[in-house]
Amino acid sequence: MSEAIPQVKPMKIMSGCRTTSQLHVGNFWGAVNNWLKLQNDNECYFGVMDLHGLTTAYKSSHEIKNFNRDIFADLVAWGIDTDKNTVFIQSLVPEHIELFMHFANLTPMGWLERVPTWKDAEEEAKASDTHNLGRFMYPVLQAADIALYNGQKVPVGADQVAHLELTREIIRRFNFLYKGKLPEPQALLTETPLVPGLDGRKMSKSYNNGLLLTEDEKTLKKKVNSMLTDTKRLRREDVGNPADCTVFTFHKLYSTDQDLKWVVDGCTTAGIGCGDCKAKLCANIEEKTKIPREKKKELLNNPKALDSIIDQGTEKARLVARKNLNQIKDWMKL
Numbered sequence: 001m002s003e004a005i006p007q008v009k010p011m012k013i014m015s016g017c018r019t020t021s022q023l024h025v026g027n028f029w030g031a032v033n034n035w036l037k038l039q040n041d042n043e044c045y046f047g048v049m050d051l052h053g054l055t056t057a058y059k060s061s062h063e064i065k066n067f068n069r070d071i072f073a074d075l076v077a078w079g080i081d082t083d084k085n086t087v088f089i090q091s092l093v094p095e096h097i098e099l100f101m102h103f104a105n106l107t108p109m110g111w112l113e114r115v116p117t118w119k120d121a122e123e124e125a126k127a128s129d130t131h132n133l134g135r136f137m138y139p140v141l142q143a144a145d146i147a148l149y150n151g152q153k154v155p156v157g158a159d160q161v162a163h164l165e166l167t168r169e170i171i172r173r174f175n176f177l178y179k180g181k182l183p184e185p186q187a188l189l190t191e192t193p194l195v196p197g198l199d200g201r202k203m204s205k206s207y208n209n210g211l212l213l214t215e216d217e218k219t220l221k222k223k224v225n226s227m228l229t230d231t232k233r234l235r236r237e238d239v240g241n242p243a244d245c246t247v248f249t250f251h252k253l254y255s256t257d258q259d260l261k262w263v264v265d266g267c268t269t270a271g272i273g274c275g276d277c278k279a280k281l282c283a284n285i286e287e288k289t290k291i292p293r294e295k296k297k298e299l300l301n302n303p304k305a306l307d308s309i310i311d312q313g314t315e316k317a318r319l320v321a322r323k324n325l326n327q328i329k330d331w332m333k334l
């Protein structure tokens with residue numbers, strides 16, 4: 001029997017971002033921006049999920065430690081409050097792996113074989129040498145990540161609601177088998193705008209088309225200048241359609257309503273050129289990222305301060321994780 005989720009604040013919120021590289025703009029607008037909105041009114045657990053990253057990046061494991069630190073510095077620089085919330089690096093909390101193993105034993109393989117993301121990604125996984133057990137079982141680890149903190153709500157976009165169902169099924173089975181009282185987490189629908197890569201395709205490391213959250217000024221300019229524009233607008237005097245333009249998608253994330261109007265009016269009448277439009281976007285991104293970029297730089301230049309924040313987060317996470325895992329093992333009569 002599952003415990004009913006009390007509809008009162010604060011809710012226990014669990015969310016994470018996978019360590020595969022430095023934080024890119026897709027991570028920010030898809031996850032971190034929502035964390036900022038949730039962090040003051042809820043009990044939040046935000047993880048830098050390097051064990052998940054390693055399921056595909058196992059060959060470049062030497063990079064993960066630096067990426068973890070870089071992501072952590074970004075989170076702090078962009079305003080995640082590590083005093084109010086529990087922010088941690090997944091592999092520093094070994095309880096994740098222990099609970100993962102208990103969950104793995106009670107999860108029928110058929111449940112994992114039916115996961116749509118696995119079916120869709122199988123060919124790509126084979127081609128990239130990541131058709132491995134770790135990647136296959138990632139939903140079980142995800143269930144453990146959430147259950148370890150008694151997560152009640154998981155912020156997700158509408159397209160990810162189905163993914164949470166497997167977590168709920170695993171937890172339901174646990175509760176049934178062991179008479180446990182783990183809460184079945186519910187989706188907390190959040191805004192997750194689709195952030196494309198610079199070339200308009202899905203942002204992906206393999207396409208090398210990503211934009212980091214805190215690019216240096218020179219690289220930012222270079223990357224914005226390389227962004228795909230409306231392919232039908234071939235000459236300066238042609239009118240364009242912002243809806244078919246990657247640059248405009250980024251304007252919607254970084255520009256004011258007034259600037260958006262300037263783009264739409266200028267583009268659809270050929271009043272502005274793509275160069276003007278990109279220069280405006282660059283300036284707007286620069287404006288929004290300037291302070292966090294400086295803050296992040298300070299943290300990375302002061303490893304002791306960053307280590308201390310990471311250590312505090314780890315300790316907080318482990319306290320909760322140990323207590324909850326002990327309760328889980330009691331239910332299992334281990």
Ligand code: SF4
Binds near residue numbers: 242267278
């Ligand atoms: S003017 Fe701006 S929105 Fe229009 S096609 Fe050029 S870059 Fe895109």
